[in-house]
Amino acid sequence: MTDDRYTDDRYTDDWYRDARFGLFIHWGLYSLGAREEWLQHYERLDAGAYAARYFDRWDPDLYDPERWADAAAAAGMRYVVVTAKHHEGFCLWDSALTDFSAPNTPAGRDLLAPMLEAFRARGIRTGLYYSLIDWHHPDFMVDVFHPLRDDRDALAANAERNWDAYRSYLHGQVRELLTSYGRIDLLFADFSYGRDVDHGPDSFDRLRGKNRFDWHSEELLAMVRELQPGILVNDRMGLRNGYDITTPEQSVPGAWPERDGVRVRWEVCDTIGRGWGHRREDPGYKTALQLVTLLIDVVAKGGNLLLNVGPTARGEFDPVSSTRLAEIGGWLRRHGRSIYGCTQAPDGLSGALPPGVRATWNPESDRLYLHLTEWPPHALRIAGWQRKVAYAQLLHDASEVAVNEPAFVDGPVEGELHLRLPVERPDVVVPVVELFLEPGRPAVRS
Numbered sequence: 001m002t003d004d005r006y007t008d009d010r011y012t013d014d015w016y017r018d019a020r021f022g023l024f025i026h027w028g029l030y031s032l033g034a035r036e037e038w039l040q041h042y043e044r045l046d047a048g049a050y051a052a053r054y055f056d057r058w059d060p061d062l063y064d065p066e067r068w069a070d071a072a073a074a075a076g077m078r079y080v081v082v083t084a085k086h087h088e089g090f091c092l093w094d095s096a097l098t099d100f101s102a103p104n105t106p107a108g109r110d111l112l113a114p115m116l117e118a119f120r121a122r123g124i125r126t127g128l129y130y131s132l133i134d135w136h137h138p139d140f141m142v143d144v145f146h147p148l149r150d151d152r153d154a155l156a157a158n159a160e161r162n163w164d165a166y167r168s169y170l171h172g173q174v175r176e177l178l179t180s181y182g183r184i185d186l187l188f189a190d191f192s193y194g195r196d197v198d199h200g201p202d203s204f205d206r207l208r209g210k211n212r213f214d215w216h217s218e219e220l221l222a223m224v225r226e227l228q229p230g231i232l233v234n235d236r237m238g239l240r241n242g243y244d245i246t247t248p249e250q251s252v253p254g255a256w257p258e259r260d261g262v263r264v265r266w267e268v269c270d271t272i273g274r275g276w277g278h279r280r281e282d283p284g285y286k287t288a289l290q291l292v293t294l295l296i297d298v299v300a301k302g303g304n305l306l307l308n309v310g311p312t313a314r315g316e317f318d319p320v321s322s323t324r325l326a327e328i329g330g331w332l333r334r335h336g337r338s339i340y341g342c343t344q345a346p347d348g349l350s351g352a353l354p355p356g357v358r359a360t361w362n363p364e365s366d367r368l369y370l371h372l373t374e375w376p377p378h379a380l381r382i383a384g385w386q387r388k389v390a391y392a393q394l395l396h397d398a399s400e401v402a403v404n405e406p407a408f409v410d411g412p413v414e415g416e417l418h419l420r421l422p423v424e425r426p427d428v429v430v431p432v433v434e435l436f437l438e439p440g441r442p443a444v445r446s
């Protein structure tokens with residue numbers, strides 16, 4: 001990137017880029033255990049014991065998807081991705097291919113359909129998480145992540161498991177999900193692991209991992225695109241090409257991720273507490289400041305944030321998550337302009353930023369947003385930017401910020417942009433200065 005234009009046309013006019021902020025929901029039988037969604041793995045529970053403990057006790061009597069959708073809308077979230085099935089194999093929907101599903105529990109109904117409807121009714125795009133891994137299905141070969149990984153008999157029984165049967169179950173369920181629930185905007189398939197080799201028809205190697213050869217990912221992806229032509233698909237089917245979204249989890253890359261020199265569409269998924277599934281004794285929740293900063297950091301590198309809530313088994317968002325969503329929503333109500341439809345600032349406008357300042361840029365309006373996690377006592381000064389800015393204001397209240405009219409305490413410096421800020425830091429989670437850029441501004445290289 002050498003100039004001030006947004007260079008990759010693939011990402012313009014794109015709902016996903018404009019949305020920037022989504023809700024991830026992890027909800028399943030593990031919510032009853034209240035110690036995260038991998039509890040079956042950690043506690044080495046076989047499918048029978050796990051189902052015996054939780055299946056008949058799944059009774060989310062307070063579940064009201066309208067409330068969830070309201071909370072997401074008020075948080076400023078523009079899309080949702082919900083775990084239709086996680087690794088435990090339990091299905092929130094009425095699958096014709098298994099009895100291990102919500103309608104056969106005390107819940108007695110399909111829990112997915114009303115959720116998707118509630119979110120759509122608020123203009124929120126809908127996505128499905130589908131676990132490629134399945135610790136319930138008898139034909140899913142026991143491997144390193146499987147709850148029975150140390151069980152000799154279970155490992156020996158791999159020889160009798162019919163992998164083709166599992167694979168057609170997987171494809172069949174994805175087909176079901178993409179044909180029975182209207183338009184689905186995003187598929188988050190999860191995940192591939194182990195060596196990227198073809199394990200062959202009945203290789204023992206499959207116990208080390210599963211990959212695109214095992215899932216028949218190319219075929220799966222082709223089916224997905226045929227059934228839902230507009231869908232966006234994540235990168236966890238193990239394919240090298242053909243997917244749409246790169247999905248690092250619980251960590252933000254240092255810079256906009258690239259592939260073969262081209263910036264990719266990407267999304268960080270992250271949690272408010274430690275885990276994805278509900279956890280009663282959570283070792284630590286992120287603060288509103290941390291979460292808002294995370295969102296800014298991601299958008300400043302051209303990505304999206306998919307922020308997770310793990311509802312309780314009764315069907316509610318836990319109080320801390322609800323509070324955090326409301327806090328983020330409160331900030332976004334006034335600062336959404338620096339997030340939605342925004343992306344990384346052009347190179348010439350991002351290099352010289354002082355510490356504690358992150359920039360986003362709206363290519364449509366050509367406005368630049370400076371997010372200040374540190375508040376200077378007098379002014380914000382940026383070398384080399386003097387002739388770039390026509391007007392500036394604080395975003396939360398549209399109050400003018402004087403441009404290049406330095407207070408007498410710190411005189412002008414040649415070439416430096418000088419934004420005189422109020423001494424008192426505005427009482428918002430992260431203050432933002434909105435810069436109206438000079439239309440014919442000279443390009444400055446970083």
Ligand code: GLC
Pocket residue numbers: 026037038190191249269276
């Ligand atoms: C991982 C985990 C999982 C979680 C997911 C979210 O793959 O297995 O529990 O659902 O990441 O990105």
